[in-house]
Amino acid sequence: MNCFKISAxxxxxxxxxxxxxxxxxxxxSEFGGRKTVLSACRTSPISLAAGGxxxxxxxxxxxxxxxxxxxxxxxVEFPRIPWRNAxxxxxxxxxxxxxWEFHPDGAVFCxxxxxxxxxxxxxxxxxxxxxxxxxxxxxxxxxxxxKHPPKLDATQIQSAPPERFLPYAESRVFPEELFVDAGFNxxxxxxxxxxxxxxxxxxxxxxxxxxxxxxxxxxxxxxxxELEWNFQKVPRAGKxxxxxxxxxxxxxxxxxxxxxVHPPCSLYQYIDNFRRxxxxxxxxxxxxxxxxxxxxxxxxxLDTQNGGIPYDLKRFREMRRLLKQKGIRxxxxxxxxxxxxxxxxxxWFDTRLTKDFDxxxxxxxxxxxxxxxxxxxxxxxxxxxxxxxxxxxxxxxxVGKKGLFFCHTGPLYSGIATGxxxxxxxxxxxxxxxxxxxxxxxxxxxxxxxxxxxWTAAFPEYGxxxxxxxxxxxxxxxxxxxxxQIESSSLRHPPVPGISDGAFRGLLAVWRLLxxxxxYSCYTDFNSEGLFGAPKDPEEAHCAILSPDGRCGVCLVSNxxxxxxxxxxxxxxxxxxxxxxxxxxxxxxxxLKSLDAWQVAAGILAKDAGTARELLRKHPMREMPECxxxxxxxxFLGRQAACRDLPAGKWKLRVFMxxxxxxxxxxxxxxxxxxxxxLRVRKKDGSLQTLGFVTKNGLRKKAPxxxxxxxxxxxxxxxxxxxxxxxxxxxxxxxxEHLGEPFYSFVTAELSDGKNRFSxxxxxxxxxxxxxxxxxxxxxxxx
Numbered sequence: 001m002n003c004f005k006i007s008a009x010x011x012x013x014x015x016x017x018x019x020x021x022x023x024x025x026x027x028x029s030e031f032g033g034r035k036t037v038l039s040a041c042r043t044s045p046i047s048l049a050a051g052g053x054x055x056x057x058x059x060x061x062x063x064x065x066x067x068x069x070x071x072x073x074x075x076v077e078f079p080r081i082p083w084r085n086a087x088x089x090x091x092x093x094x095x096x097x098x099x100w101e102f103h104p105d106g107a108v109f110c111x112x113x114x115x116x117x118x119x120x121x122x123x124x125x126x127x128x129x130x131x132x133x134x135x136x137x138x139x140x141x142x143x144x145x146x147k148h149p150p151k152l153d154a155t156q157i158q159s160a161p162p163e164r165f166l167p168y169a170e171s172r173v174f175p176e177e178l179f180v181d182a183g184f185n186x187x188x189x190x191x192x193x194x195x196x197x198x199x200x201x202x203x204x205x206x207x208x209x210x211x212x213x214x215x216x217x218x219x220x221x222x223x224x225x226e227l228e229w230n231f232q233k234v235p236r237a238g239k240x241x242x243x244x245x246x247x248x249x250x251x252x253x254x255x256x257x258x259x260x261v262h263p264p265c266s267l268y269q270y271i272d273n274f275r276r277x278x279x280x281x282x283x284x285x286x287x288x289x290x291x292x293x294x295x296x297x298x299x300x301x302l303d304t305q306n307g308g309i310p311y312d313l314k315r316f317r318e319m320r321r322l323l324k325q326k327g328i329r330x331x332x333x334x335x336x337x338x339x340x341x342x343x344x345x346x347x348w349f350d351t352r353l354t355k356d357f358d359x360x361x362x363x364x365x366x367x368x369x370x371x372x373x374x375x376x377x378x379x380x381x382x383x384x385x386x387x388x389x390x391x392x393x394x395x396x397x398x399v400g401k402k403g404l405f406f407c408h409t410g411p412l413y414s415g416i417a418t419g420x421x422x423x424x425x426x427x428x429x430x431x432x433x434x435x436x437x438x439x440x441x442x443x444x445x446x447x448x449x450x451x452x453x454x455w456t457a458a459f460p461e462y463g464x465x466x467x468x469x470x471x472x473x474x475x476x477x478x479x480x481x482x483x484x485q486i487e488s489s490s491l492r493h494p495p496v497p498g499i500s501d502g503a504f505r506g507l508l509a510v511w512r513l514l515x516x517x518x519x520y521s522c523y524t525d526f527n528s529e530g531l532f533g534a535p536k537d538p539e540e541a542h543c544a545i546l547s548p549d550g551r552c553g554v555c556l557v558s559n560x561x562x563x564x565x566x567x568x569x570x571x572x573x574x575x576x577x578x579x580x581x582x583x584x585x586x587x588x589x590x591x592l593k594s595l596d597a598w599q600v601a602a603g604i605l606a607k608d609a610g611t612a613r614e615l616l617r618k619h620p621m622r623e624m625p626e627c628x629x630x631x632x633x634x635x636f637l638g639r640q641a642a643c644r645d646l647p648a649g650k651w652k653l654r655v656f657m658x659x660x661x662x663x664x665x666x667x668x669x670x671x672x673x674x675x676x677x678x679l680r681v682r683k684k685d686g687s688l689q690t691l692g693f694v695t696k697n698g699l700r701k702k703a704p705x706x707x708x709x710x711x712x713x714x715x716x717x718x719x720x721x722x723x724x725x726x727x728x729x730x731x732x733x734x735x736x737e738h739l740g741e742p743f744y745s746f747v748t749a750e751l752s753d754g755k756n757r758f759s760x761x762x763x764x765x766x767x768x769x770x771x772x773x774x775x776x777x778x779x780x781x782x783x
Contacts, residue, residue: 001059004067006074009106009419011038011253020044020057021078021098030255031192031528036137038196038253045130046112048206048232050083050091051122057081057096074102093117105419106254109386114206114245121238127206127231129249131198135224138186138194141168142443143225145182145218146412148203148380152371162411165433165443171225173217178203178229180383181414182218185443189538191529193256193448197415198227199367201248203380206232208245211380246377250385252416256448256527262404262422263514263522263545264451264477268497269295269361271457272483273660275495276300277315280322281629282482282496287326289497289505290512290622293404294323295331295361295479304663306338308348320352331359331404336388337369345394359404359422360395366409367416385416392417402518406453418450425479427455427462435466438473438525438541438560447474448526457481458744460490460764465503465598469558472600473541475522477511478504487658488748488761490770494633498624500764505624506585510554510602512619513583519548523575532557533570540567540595544575544605552615553605555580559595566594571605578605581612584621643760648778649753653679653719655694655734656748659712673711675736675743676703679724682731682774691724694734694747699724710747727780734773742771749773 006013014025019041026039044056059065059081066077076099083094097113114127135141146162163172172179181199205213213234219226231245268291270278276299278286286294298304302311310316323330330353340346346360353359367388374381392407399405407418408425418424426445427434434441434454445452454471456462456478471478480501485491494500501508514520523531523544532542539561546553555578557569569589571578580590580603587601595601604612655677677694692699695708698717710716721732736745745767749760760775767773 001063001065006076006102008074008102008104010255011106017059018043020059021081028194028253028255037134039133048124048127050124053085055083055085055091058084072104076100106252107389107416109248109250112247112249116243118242119240121243123235123237124206125232125235129229131227133224135186139189140187141184142166143182143184145172145179147177148180149371169220171219175215176212178214178216182227183415185448190525190535193526195254195415195449196252198251199385200229201385202378202382204247204378206245207236208379209236248386254415254449258521258523258527260451260520260522261518263520264475264511265292266290266508266512267293267295267477267479268482269297269479270482271297271299271485273299273662274484276311277319281627283322283326285496285627286328289624290508291328292516293329293331296333298333300332305335305665307340308352329358329404331361333361333363336362336365341395342391345398349398356400356402359399361406363408365407366412366414368412389417392420396420413446415449421450423453424450425453425455428458432459432461435461435470438539441470441474442526445474445476447476452476454478457491457493459770460768463500463503463764468503468507469541469560469598469600472507472556472558473543473560475524475543475545486660486746489744489746490762490764495629496627498630499633507600509621510583513554513615514545517548521546531573531575533568533572537565540565552611555589555603555605557589557592557601559597559599562597564594564596567592578607581606581609637763637765640761640763641766643758644766644775646751646758646775646777651721651777651779652752653721654750655710655716656750657710657712657714657746658748675709675738677710677747678735680733680735681725682733722779725779729778731774731776736771744770745773747773749775
């Protein structure tokens with residue numbers, strides 16, 4: 001064969017004969033024309049020891065290569081590659097077949113088939129794939145690795161144990177397991193990042209006798225990492241018949257994108273499992289708030305796990321009619337692995353929604369939901385990445401190029417299909433880490449991989465002003481929750497905008513200035529360089545978004561820290577031709593000398609003042625009028641605040657766990673409510689005194705057995721707070737854990753002193769921690 005090159009999504013793959021059908025060099029073209037070599041080999045990365053000889057596939061001059069296009073992908077086939085030993089001698093009868101697919105979004109798949117065409121297969125061991133990755137051009141790498149799961153059910157959304165945000169210096173070795181995928185965020189300070197992810201679909205061995213006869217590792221090297229899968233670490237010989245093995249290797253090579261179809265928008269998410277659909281008053285309030293998109297969570301459909309049948313067809317149609325009148329796009333919840341998605345790409349969309357305008361919000365949105373059971377060829381099962389990828393492609397085609405397609409995976413992230421998404425939704429399963437620092441936010445939001453959106457419903461702190469600079473830095477739209485998903489929990493939110501979205505209303509007004517066209521250019525600290533001056537503080541962040549015609553845009557400068565900082569920001573590079581005009585309510589970055597803690601400065605990028613004035617005229621800052629639903633909620637909030645400070649009394653506590661009516665699967669129900677609940681007192685010095693576990697049998701010193709835990713609909717026996725904590729004024733807390741980690745509080749504290757009764761419910765506005773429900777009371781009778 002002759003050397004040749006294949007290019008896809010700014011990445012070039014060079015093939016040469018000595019690498020046996022695998023790329024000998026992979027080079028990325030990054031922002032500003034920077035060329036970065038990410039992988040280089042001198043021999044084939046696949047090898048085995050047969051009869052004591054190390055062998056590798058190697059293409060000679062007669063080795064055929066087929067190259068063609070199919071369904072938008074570049075296909076490269078190596079029908080039959082011979083294997084050679086270290087002396088260059090061909091191993092008779094041993095062949096490798098490869099079929100590569102290079103997709104325009106950077107996704108790559110390779111079908112591998114090994115065939116030993118002999119009845120006398122010799123002893124073989126150490127059948128390996130070793131892939132070197134070179135990150136020497138980057139300042140830091142944070143990475144993740146995931147093993148093949150033992151089963152597939154809804155518990156994965158909360159209980160899956162992948163390792164994420166691992167330090168650059170660390171390695172992982174799995175002596176008797178194959179990892180299924182590993183993803184790497186290669187980062188630079190104020191310069192382009194790069195994401196790559198590698199996976200093996202099948203959990204199998206060469207001889208498929210014992211799944212423990214494998215090993216795998218992700219090992220740190222001087223220049224980056226080496227990935228290794230060993231499909232036969234234990235020597236085995238044939239059984240008087242030919243040997244065959246198949247699997248699929250795949251990866252994604254993705255420079256941090258600049259182009260995006262849609263700008264960040266004003267997006268609300270309706271999650272109410274009790275009302276199911278917003279009424280006219282709520283939709284009027286959404287329009288007054290400037291909502292551009294309404295996402296309906298799974299409450300909209302009768303079967304929460306599948307299909308497009310509304311919970312109430314009449315109310316669904318009325319909701320859609322009112323939203324259409326207001327020009328608000330409607331996005332409906334689906335699951336990425338549900339039957340209607342896998343079998344017919346949600347064809348019900350054509351009946352319920354409008355192509356190229358409305359869209360889909362996909363939960364369980366990664367390939368982890370495409371787990372196949374064990375069979376003869378994959379004795380440990382298989383994760384069907386390519387099938388998942390093609391399903392996502394079909395969904396993208398369903399909603400249309402201008403439609404909306406949002407994806408949420410929880411902790412089981414994969415970027416293989418991110419080219420199809422208008423927003424990857426982060427914010428659940430990361431335990432509040434997205435506001436710890438810029439690097440953490442860049443990693444867990446995956447904004448350097450695809451446009452991002454932010455789920456703010458799970459953690460009270462995600463709805464606070466601390467989140468705003470991170471959203472501004474990453475050009476993210478927050479999913480602003482509306483309604484009550486679960487009573488007395490951080491998943492309970494106001495019924496209308498204007499209450500819990502206060503921290504983001506200014507940022508949403510900036511996003512609305514961008515309009516609603518397609519084809520924007522978005523520049524950040526992690527996908528460009530040389531555009532924002534020379535920042536000194538690592539927590540200073542920048543974002544500039546330009547309109548499709550390049551006439552105007554917005555520029556934001558953010559302080560992602562809790563302290564004041566000095567700034568030397570100025571637009572440079574391609575931004576230097578624009579002037580910065582003020583946006584009401586924001587400091588103008590043009591005149592900026594310093595930023596307060598968590599402050600965001602914003603201005604309009606334009607070449608003349610007239611263009612800036614026209615933008616502000618078309619998209620004015622909005623005042624949010626108070627509606628009846630908002631007044632009712634504020635009144636309830638006031639009553640709940642009063643319940644946090646109870647008068648002196650002989651208080652008795654009963655703990656109630658409310659239930660709900662939904663069609664979720666039993667595994668999700670059991671896992672979600674598998675909670676260890678403790679009653680504790682927080683002392684004046686901040687220390688905690690645990691009083692015991694709250695169970696069906698009352699307050700106990702030992703952790704409860706499964707049948708003793710409170711479940712939805714359960715109410716504990718009375719607990720005498722005076723006896724439990726002693727007399728005096730105390731701050732009581734009900735603290736919830738799930739599998740040893742802080743978790744949603746799903747309980748109500750019912751308090752009585754014989755005369756008065758109070759019910760303390762979880763409210764995001766009153767609780768800074770989603771795992772804690774608190775109140776203050778004086779127990780006993782103090783003299």
